[in-house]
Amino acid sequence: MTMAEGDLDTQGWQVLDRAHYLHPFTDHAGLRQTGSRVAVRGEGIYVWDTEGKRIIDGLSGLGCVNIGYGRRELVTAAAEQMLELSYCQSFFKTTHRTAVRLAEKLTSMLPGHLNHVFFQSSGSEANETATRLARRYWDLEGKPGKKLFIARELAYHGSTHMAASLSGIPPMHYAGGDIPLSNVHHIRTAYQYRHGAGMDAAEFGVVAAGWLEEKILELGADNVAAFIAEPAQSAGGALCPPETYWPEIQRICRKYDVLLIADEVVMGFGRTGKWFGLYKYGIEPDIMQLGKGITSGYLPLSATVIGDRVADTLIDKGGEWAHGYTYSGHPTCCAVALENIRILDEEKIIENADATLVPLFKAGIESFADHPLIGDARCVGLMGGLEIVKDKKTRESYAYEAHIGDHCSAEALKRGLAFRANGDTMSLMPPLITTPDQLAEIFAIAREALDATAKHFGVTA
Template sequence: MVYRQLETRQWQDLDEAHYLHPFTDHKALRSSHSRVAVRGEGVYVWDTEGDRIIDGLSGLGCVTIGYGRKELVEAATAQMTDLSFCQSFFNTSHPAAIRLAEKLVQITPEGLNHVFFQCSGSEANETAVRAIRRYWKLKGQPDKRMIIAREKAYHGSTQVAASLSGLPDMHEAGGDLPLDFITHVGTPYAYRNKPEGMSDEDFGELAASWLEDKILELGPENVAAFYAEPAQSAGGSICPPMTYWPAIQKICRKYDVLLAVDEVVMGFGRTGKWFGSFYYGIQPDFMQLGKGLTSGYLPLSACLMSDRVADVLIEDGGEWAHGYTYSGHPSCCAVALANIEVLQSEGIVERAEAELVPHFEAKLAEFVDHPLVGNVRSVGLMAGIELVANKATGEAFPFEQRVGNQCSVEALKLGLAFRDNGDTMALMPPLVMTIAEMDEMFAIARQAIDATAKKLGIM
């Protein structure tokens, strides 16, 4: 292939000259240089230097069934051969989108019978917000416009999705954000937010009560929806107590607030169940899917809507002036169908729950006593290992020290993609990982944390 005709440094020079990366300090990149990936197989990725890296992140939480699955390549090839593109405007449809919509309705929580397709999670969340606003207008309640999301949430990078996200850096980068109809409440982050001596069960209910407080502050007649991930990934692997979501749903029903659940990361097996909503017992009005929908092989997302919402949009709304050129792209839909077939036929989600999750949890428990580790938390195959300056008090490192980034760099040297969300180190491995591969991943993670602790003088 052409990329093998260039040396690594040549690729890096071209990269720095022309390619703007997401969430990147490009000035710093010109000193550190990018790693140029060229091949993937199973849970491994190789770069131009021939180094093999365990993908402990599943790409960005998306490569659920691993790299190099020929079934998905063949599905894309066949669809491109038959129908390379089909727009979904002007009363036009095609079999791949129709079949995928039907399949998603079958495997997601009951009542989500309508599907809108986009390319990214950001766009899926944009779709949901526009549908929420339109729904209440059609219901004759245009003042019901406020959407409540959570601190440390991540919902994407459009103006709306960045506003939903509870990450101040994103608001600053996007200008005057969040938008005026979006506000935030505290998150069920027990390590930092739980009062001393309180049980996890009681904390789950306390964290849910923050939503009710905000609804009453704004006025229930003004609140359109509550927006949240089942568990929070980019915000620091925040896993709510099991009492949290039942309490949240009661509050939403009490005040007639729609519930939008962003499953872009948690969907397709990450929690050990097909969807985070099944794990936590959530019945949403909206569910956003992406990432694992195609296992990252092609860009596709979906916004599922309940009958309650869709019936109003369909019967009373006339034309809904919303959509994207690539909504329901045939090849992306065909790959998603093939991906779901692989997940189902090989029992990948069920095996992950029965075999991988217990081993994952046992290996994580070995980090609890590490002198650099303040907290370890997980749900399914998503974990956060939080690094702290003082284990006894939980004191965090100064932001400028970027300890998590130091640990990530150490891990990459050793052959592991180990993401730093601030100073919380995240692991989200592919669901097809073997026990031996998982042991290798954790061994490198331990070495990286040890190396970081030694540099800091903690070991």
């Protein structure tokens, strides 16, 4: 697409951007110096900017554009729904067919006890809903003392007050608002490279799960409402737990009657190579959250899926549940989600990715283990992380002030790849429709970027 005559050039858009648009998770003083990259078009796994540069989106947006950019079927689904029913609120005993169809579809894809769905617009809102559900459940069950939530270090659950409190990324707690809230407690996560040296994966998985039991006993089981965790952690640096971790977590939650909340906002809809992370790891949550890939990022939508244990109590004992959002179950968002799920299903995108791409992705990630900058190379499904270290023997990290991850990200972008720095872990989450040849190109650029970064910082093999 060419810009219309008289349209702004890149510098003009950057001037307006600096003047008016505050970006999320951004150093705005730094942005004023560099200017934003202005995206204008997307197709498949590529995004083009106002300079005509084509970028491979190695991040699927933010782990959401699973079926790639430019699928006209989703545009058609949105347009047809807007013409038929552009908006419908879900308050005052009102419903509409598209939300009902999507709720039924989602529950049909999940384990049999997950039978009720509450819709929101973002993962942050879904996590707010989940925590309010858990508190309300225990109040109705006559255990109002169960008010505390346990989450993990390096977790990401969103940016609203409660969701940011649940998140275990320290800079989020410095952003104002007395975060984390006092009813949230954190434990170490299943990060074997940093916390499990000398243990095999199976042993470490059990040890890491045991940190939850220790915290429950410290706080008192009668005070703990729920444990919330992502099946695997994306923003924390592509942290992938051993196979022994989740069965032990589940056993501990059941032993102490603590609700288990699985945040699948990133992992859902194929990221692990399965439709949902719970199928990859054998998780049976009381509550789970979905988002991002539910519409492949084409429209904002999230879902909180509620197990029968919690839903039955809420419905039978709860009276009016005074919680909701103006855009809960927005018709157009639900229509796009239904079409997105149809495409994923009928084109076997997740199954094909699992069979073809996931083995290639795993081999590609692991091929970086010998790079002089990389201390750990880890992945699950189509999410991988390459952790940069200063000393591979001691696992010493670079000082924060070095911003080595940011430097590597910039080197990759110059070469045409969006390659995210989560601290000093370089993360990849390519769209599920990536081809083997495109995947090879992604890894080739990633290696070039790491080589250039090593040269800049004076690192040799």
